[in-house]
Amino acid sequence: MSRVKARIVRGTNGSECIAYITTAGGISAEVLLSAAQTGSNHVLAAEVARDKNNVLIELPQETSSGDWRVWVNKNQILR
């Protein structure tokens, strides 16, 4: 699992939060998650593939726009 940088907002109940992840294309992908799948500034996601500058990650839930996988810049992956 990788920690992917994200802006985390509280959801409608305590166990839910909303994460905004900036994709390689510059779009802010919104995803509703269980609070257990996030930290204060990141979400837990699986790396699927890499190219020179970007990493394809699979999110724990589908984004609002319908993607399970998004390309993010490799700088978005926290050490």
Added chain:
Amino acid sequence: MILTDREIQVFLANRQINIKPKPDPVRYSSTSVDLTLAKQLRIWSFDQIEKTKGEIVTPGPEFKYSEFREKFTKRINIRPDKGYVLAPDAFILAWTHETIYLPNHSRIAARVEGKSSLARLGLAVHVTAPTIHAGFEGPLQLELCNHGPVSIRLTPGMPICQLIFEMTLGTPAKGYSGIFLRQKNSYYKVEQGRN
């Protein structure tokens, strides 16, 4: 057994599953692959329905779906700039942009299911008929229904449904040969008509 993304890609490489055009890497999830919406739709001809008010459809040996479809529906293309707005409670027929071929010997069947991002808005993509039998060939027809209270704009190329592939226990004695094989009377005709 449900195929994972890796197995789907191996089966695609070996032509045991055929999807054209090939899905983009972001269209996969762990156990499914998303398909996108074609620009052709079939919507109801409400003037014709009004004219034949009271007519009852009787499915059975004498029923011909192709005649029903020609009588009560009309084909339209979604305008890429405006999309097609699906009103609450509206029901239309749509197709996937991708065509699927599941060779009989591959021992693969599939199910088409909705996407949670669209389900939250109230959009259903089939009416109790999700099975894609081994041997099926053609684009997938979708029965789109807006169960939500707000209109939904549909645009060509949007991820509209997901395919889940399952391996059969043995090789079927007979591949799919139903009337919707290659969806000859619908999408393929549209495609041919465009050329």
